[in-house]
Amino acid sequence: MLDKILLALALTLVSAAPVAGQSDTRYDVDPDSGLRMERYRAPVPADIPGGITLNTEQAIALWQQEKLIFIDVFPPKGLGPDPLDGHWLIPDERLSIPGAVWLPEVGRGTLTDEAVDYFKRNLVRLTNDKPDTSIAFYCTSDCWQSWNAAKRAIDWGYSAVHWLPVGTDGWLELGAELVAVQPINFFDDSTQQAAALTEAPESQTVTDITAEPAFPDAARIFLIDQQGVELEIGNVVFSKNGPDKSGISVEVDSDQFVDQFLSMRPFKCLTGASEWFCYLPYPYELKNEVTTKELTELEYQLLFIWKSVASFGIDAWNGVYYQLEWQPDGSLQGKLLQGDLNVLASPPEPNSHPIELDEFIAEDAQSRLYPSLIIRP
The missing domain is CATH 3.40.250.10 (Rhodanese-like domain)
Known part of the structure; x- marks a missing residue:
């Protein structure tokens, strides 16, 4: 709980003003x-x-x-x-x-x-x-x-x-x-x-999905870089509560993550030559439930912030959200959207999802370190 409070505080401080000496x-x-x-x-x-x-x-x-x-x-x-x-x-x-x-x-x-x-x-x-x-x-x-x-x-x-x-x-x-x-x-x-x-x-056009999607018992989570190379970063366990509903337990961890202390808070980051991808754990309570048509609670546990190597600190303005879609082979493909995650600096209403995807954009996704994500058994 203390870690979540510190995250919200860090996001508030980051969003308040640019770092001294920076534009x-x-x-x-x-x-x-x-x-x-x-x-x-x-x-x-x-x-x-x-x-x-x-x-x-x-x-x-x-x-x-x-x-x-x-x-x-x-x-x-x-x-x-x-x-x-x-x-x-x-x-x-x-x-x-x-x-x-x-x-x-x-x-x-x-x-x-x-x-x-x-x-x-x-x-x-x-x-x-x-x-x-x-x-x-x-x-x-x-x-x-x-x-x-x-x-x-x-x-x-x-x-x-x-x-x-x-x-x-x-x-x-x-x-x-x-x-x-x-x-x-x-x-x-x-x-x-x-x-x-x-x-x-x-x-x-993308092939229509004719088969009804179904959750596996467990799946691995991969980020995909600009060259199409996959990097495994975690896993998700599904506990099915019906034909189209499931509980989820998500773990994001990889030996490729590097511990960094940015803007008064520790982050786990994937470091590239010109850009870092830092994992942002969602700081508030979730139901940890999804349906085959509503995957928001899984998406909320796959948030990142990107930063250039040259910049000091980290800015939640550079938020990364992977919007998940079912694929014909039963995997979940994550499309990268970019937007402001400073909304997470304040606690949301109970049982709500505060990130407004209408304010996120898909433009220039290919310029990011990991333009897409995939979840598959």
Whole structure:
């Protein structure tokens, strides 16, 4: 119990302020390009250097006066542009500002040469090659891709760049209309027709799980690194209480863990050349029960915090959550999500699960030391 109290205290202290002598990593950008390179779904700065920051009321007023070209850079799920015809292979509809132009993915920290060309030629087309044309970039709230896109346009010489930090979220909060918008074709810059929006081709979809999943008596837990190499870190014992319900007992331990003392608390860490993965035991009481459709209590016992080797201390902002899904072979695959675990600094309501996965992101999972996890007998 004392250990759990110390963990909550450590998380509180870590979340209170940056360590002296360190910058606030929430706003870190690449020192060479000046762009955000990862964790795009995170709090953004208050302004954009060299540009004009708009609140929603200002943006609506300029939209009503037709004084801005609105450019949506929202990054959709899916397979990206079709390599044959440039149509975007995306499964979900995007609701955006009426009259806006959607240029997906141009706000990433690193762009391919083809993506740079796509972005540049569409800016030329939309502004009639007049760099002083007023343009506005947006996405959703807490979206660094809109900040990056605006920064790129400024760096390329556009002198009337506006940025709407709250994006379509702020637009919707004020009751303004959003409409379905189609992405601009990656090759010919035409407006994509709604019929072209599609799921991944059948040959590329994940095989449906037809068999009813079932818990084994026991299973081993493996982290999987960027090269696909597995590292066993523990085990879970299942005590079945019915056809689809089970108690669980989880042990996370490995001789690969290195004891570290970080931010006033001991951690067990897996140390890589540029990044550490430190295990974060959930500090509050759990029921230790799961069903075949509800695996949260198992997921809560597989929490980590990553830290760069160069950083001092540890920051729960860099939380790692593995979201588990059944696989056709009966194993459980963990998809890495990144987000803020500072919520664990305060005790939750009894029998509740305080981590809000809606605030976690799957982007850049492959850049982490262990992008996935698997549990199998």
